[in-house]
Amino acid sequence: MKRWLWVALMVVPLACGGMGAVLFWLDVLPNRIAYLRIDLGTLFLLLGLMTGSVMLGEALRRVVEERRQRVFLQRMQAEMVNERHEFLRRLDHELKNPLMAMRAGLANLTGTELDAPQREIIESVETQILRLSRLLADLRKLAELEIRPLDCAPVDVNELLQDVLTMTEERPEAEGRQITLTLPQAPWPLPPVSGDHDLLFLLVHNLLDNALKFTRPGDKIELRAFEDGARVVVEVADTGAGIPEKDALLVWNELYRGENARGVPGSGIGLSLVRAIAERHHGEVFLRSRLGQGTVFTLRLPVYRK
Amino acid sequence: MSKLETSSPRLLLVDDEVAITANLASFLERAGFQVSTAQDGVQAIEQMKRIQPDLVILDVLMPRMDGRQVLRQLRQGGDWTPIILLTQVGEASERAMALEEGADDYINKPFDPRELIARIRSVLRRARPGQPPLAAAWKLICGRLVFDRRARRVFLGEQELTLTPKAVALLEYLMTHPDELITRERLLETVWGWDYPVGTRTVDTRIAELRRELGDDAVTPTYIETVPGEGYRFAGKVEGQA
Numbered sequence: 447m448k449r450w451l452w453v454a455l456m457v458v459p460l461a462c463g464g465m466g467a468v469l470f471w472l473d474v475l476p477n478r479i480a481y482l483r484i485d486l487g488t489l490f491l492l493l494g495l496m497t498g499s500v501m502l503g504e505a506l507r508r509v510v511e512e513r514r515q516r517v518f519l520q521r522m523q524a525e526m527v528n529e530r531h532e533f534l535r536r537l538d539h540e541l542k543n544p545l546m547a548m549r550a551g552l553a554n555l556t557g558t559e560l561d562a563p564q565r566e567i568i569e570s571v572e573t574q575i576l577r578l579s580r581l582l583a584d585l586r587k588l589a590e591l592e593i594r595p596l597d598c599a600p601v602d603v604n605e606l607l608q609d610v611l612t613m614t615e616e617r618p619e620a621e622g623r624q625i626t627l628t629l630p631q632a633p634w635p636l637p638p639v640s641g642d643h644d645l646l647f648l649l650v651h652n653l654l655d656n657a658l659k660f661t662r663p664g665d666k667i668e669l670r671a672f673e674d675g676a677r678v679v680v681e682v683a684d685t686g687a688g689i690p691e692k693d694a695l696l697v698w699n700e701l702y703r704g705e706n707a708r709g710v711p712g713s714g715i716g717l718s719l720v721r722a723i724a725e726r727h728h729g730e731v732f733l734r735s736r737l738g739q740g741t742v743f744t745l746r747l748p749v750y751r752k
Numbered sequence: 753m754s755k756l757e758t759s760s761p762r763l764l765l766v767d768d769e770v771a772i773t774a775n776l777a778s779f780l781e782r783a784g785f786q787v788s789t790a791q792d793g794v795q796a797i798e799q800m801k802r803i804q805p806d807l808v809i810l811d812v813l814m815p816r817m818d819g820r821q822v823l824r825q826l827r828q829g830g831d832w833t834p835i836i837l838l839t840q841v842g843e844a845s846e847r848a849m850a851l852e853e854g855a856d857d858y859i860n861k862p863f864d865p866r867e868l869i870a871r872i873r874s875v876l877r878r879a880r881p882g883q884p885p886l887a888a889a890w891k892l893i894c895g896r897l898v899f900d901r902r903a904r905r906v907f908l909g910e911q912e913l914t915l916t917p918k919a920v921a922l923l924e925y926l927m928t929h930p931d932e933l934i935t936r937e938r939l940l941e942t943v944w945g946w947d948y949p950v951g952t953r954t955v956d957t958r959i960a961e962l963r964r965e966l967g968d969d970a971v972t973p974t975y976i977e978t979v980p981g982e983g984y985r986f987a988g989k990v991e992g993q994a
Contacts, residue, residue, distance in 0.1 A: 539813070543769045546862040550775035553865040557782050579862050590945075597917050613953050644918065644944070644954045 452505035456498050463494010527592055534589035541582055548575050577713075584715040588700065591645075591722045600638040600750045601646055603671060603678055604629055610650045611669055614658065622663025625654075628670040636671055639678050640750040641727045649723040652716040653682040653743050659712060660741070661686035677729075678749055683742035689735040697733070720745075761876055762786045764805040766796040766822070767838065768814045776809075776865060783869050793817025797825065800833065807876055809868070810855075811838045820853060827854040827888065834879045836871055838863075851928060852901070854888040860941060867938075874932050885928075889992025892927045897966065897975065897988070899927055906965075913965045918943070919958050926976065926986040935983035959984060 470477040470487030477485050484492075552572050560568065611627045614620055630636060639646070650669075657667045661684050668683045689697060693704035698721045701714040720743075724731040729747040763785045767773050773789040780787045788803050790796040792814045800808065812819040819837055826833065837850045837858040850858040856875045859868060878885065886892065892899040898907045904920055906913045915923070921943050926934065936952040944954070959976060962968070968975045977987040 542861045543772060547769060547771035547775055549862050550772060550779055550865050553779050554775055554782075557779070575862075599916060609953060609957070643916075643957070647954055 452501065452508065456501040456505055459494045459497035459501065461494075463491045463498070466490030466494070531589045531593055534585050538582055538586045541578070545575060545579055545582070581713045581715070584713050584719070585700070588715060588718055588722060591719070591726060596642040596645065596726060598640055598642060601641050601643045602638050603636045603680070603747075606643065606647055607650060607669060607671060607680070610647060610654060613651070614654045617658070619658045623658065623661055623665055623667050625667045626669070628668065630672050636673055636678055638750040639727070639747040641747065645723045646727070646747075649720050649745070650680065650682070652720050653745070656716060656743075657682055657684040657686065657741075660684065660688075665740075673749065674746075676749055677746045680745040680747070681742055682745075683740065685740040688737040688739055688741055689733070690737055694733060694735060760784050760786050761806040761872075762788070762803060763872065764788050764790060764796065764799055764803065764808045766790045766793070766808065766814070766819070767811040768792055769811075772811075776868070779865050780869070780872075785872070793819065793822040796822050800826075800831075805833060807834045807836065807872060807879075809836050809838060809872070812850075820849075823853050823855060827884075832882055832884050832888075834875045834885065836868075836875060851887045851924075854884065856885045856887055857929075858942070860945070874929070878929075878932070884992070884994070886930070886990055886992045887928045889994060891993035892924075893991045893993060894927065894930075894975065894986075894988035899924060908966060915965055916958075916961065919961050919965075922955075922958050923962055926984065927990050930986045930988065930990040933979050933983055933985050937983075939983070955984075 467487040467490050469475045470485060470490065475486070477487055549572075552568055552575070555568055556565075607627055607629065611625065615625055654667070654669065661667060665685045667685075668681070670683070671678060671680045673679070689704060693702075696702045697704055697717050700718045703712075703714050721731055724745055724747070727747055729745060731743060731745045733741055733743045735741040763780060765773050765777055765780070765787055766789070767776075768791050770791070773791070777787040777789055788799055788805065790799045794816045796808070796810065797817070799805075810819040810822060823835060823837070826835070832854075834856045835854070837855040839850060839858045839860050856879070857871050859871055875885075890900070890902050892901065896909045899905075900907070901924065904917075906915055906920065906923060922939065925939065925943050936955045939955050940952070959978075963970060963973075963976060966975050970978055973987055975986065975988050977985045979985055
């Protein structure tokens with residue numbers, strides 16, 4: 447029940463009781479002796495007080511209960527984050543040793559006489575071990591992100607976007623894509639945001655990496671940014687395959703691989719990292735997509751304030 | 753004469769996973785080292801007394817006595833045998849602690865065994881018999897550049913430099929590994945704790961920050977030298993102070 451209703455339920459009986467008492471005492475109503483030799487005025491006052499007190503008690507109980515539940519939920523959330531971190535830490539530890547043993551074993555084999563098919567098999571196993579190691583590193587990074595302190599400083603978004611773009615253009619996967627960067631100059635260039643430069647770099651890199659994966663030669667990828675007063679908005683748009691509607695909310699989940707992502711290389715962690723980094727910077731990230739037309743990711747980050 | 757130039761160096765490999773010690777030991781032997789193994793910290797201490805290795809490769813998480821306790825016990829007893837820690841957790845605090853407690857270097861599991869050999873060779877090359885490594889010094893000095901590791905402050909002459917925490921950690925790693933070619937990937941893994949493809953440019957950005965603050969010229973560097981296509985090298989001569 448809403449809080450104002452409880453206040454009303456408490457105040458109305460008190461007011462009725464008080465009014466009744468006054469009416470009887472002033473002889474507006476005949477103030478006869480009632481049961482237990484209490485005059486009606488006093489009886490009304492007592493009834494009002496009693497009902498009001500009961501309601502007040504109930505309202506207080508509910509306020510306390512609500513607060514208790516809120517604290518409980520906050521604690522549960524904190525515990526869940528800790529448990530998840532602890533689980534990923536243990537997983538990291540338990541998988542590292544077997545992976546290490548496998549890498550050492552393979553390194554031993556590569557030193558021996560092998561024919562071409564055997565060498566091919568070993569290379570393929572090594573690739574898969576590296577893939578597992580990377581996945582493990584990604585999961586650990588995600589867990590670390592939730593609790594580690596950020597190296598916060600003003601970050602020049604113009605420079606950062608230019609750097610990420612240069613790096614992306616140098617990648618062989620970028621071949622044939624038309625990648626452009628649009629930055630505002632008038633009336634002023636983009637203001638800095640507050641954050642961890644390396645993490646923000648990783649965030650934009652992952653978005654562009656995603657765009658490269660889901661576009662083909664001839665497609666366009668636009669990296670653009672503008673300011674909307676309190677926030678810097680960065681968009682990564684592409685004319686790629688697009689994301690099916692049923693996947694649009696799920697692509698942010700760890701290890702989720704959407705329908706379009708089957709057969710595309712990746713661990714399913716990239717967008718989870720994007721979201722985690724945005725949230726750690728008090729920002730938000732969301733996507734709009736049309737199947738067969740493309741996708742735009744929008745990132746909003748608070749402008750740096752001295 | 754350095755240990756690499758004498759007969760094959762003796763290594764002690766300590767890890768509680770037999771699958772790791774067995775495979776790594778034979779790999780290291782094929783690379784020309786004599787290798788003994790131990791399964792925990794207590795055994796490691798006993799073996800060290802017996803075989804007096806030139807270098808110890810020490811896992812951190814082990815039963816009975818973990819790698820950190822072994823390291824602490826040795827250093828407190830004045831034993832400065834070079835040690836490479838096999839760190840499990842890639843967190844920054846863990847990495848900083850490894851150097852502060854007197855490890856000569858550290859490498860995160862799972863690593864490329866060839867990378868371990870490169871590290872062993874460079875640690876043996878740097879080792880000064882019976883003396884603490886630069887990694888154990890509280891103050892690193894290179895000409896006018898002074899790095900106070902306890903206070904995490906860097907001075908150039910009288911002036912204190914304003915550096916980001918990451919740039920401080922990067923300078924620390926470079927100064928504790930002078931005259932050694934360090935790839936961007938290795939800097940990422942050891943200083944950042946990531947092995948992301950995104951990172952190599954991140955390293956360049958931080959190196960540029962360091963050079964700007966140090967007033968160092970990339971073409972004729974006093975401190976940080978670029979090895980084109982490979983990585984960086986700290987070119988100055990570094991002295992350690994306890």
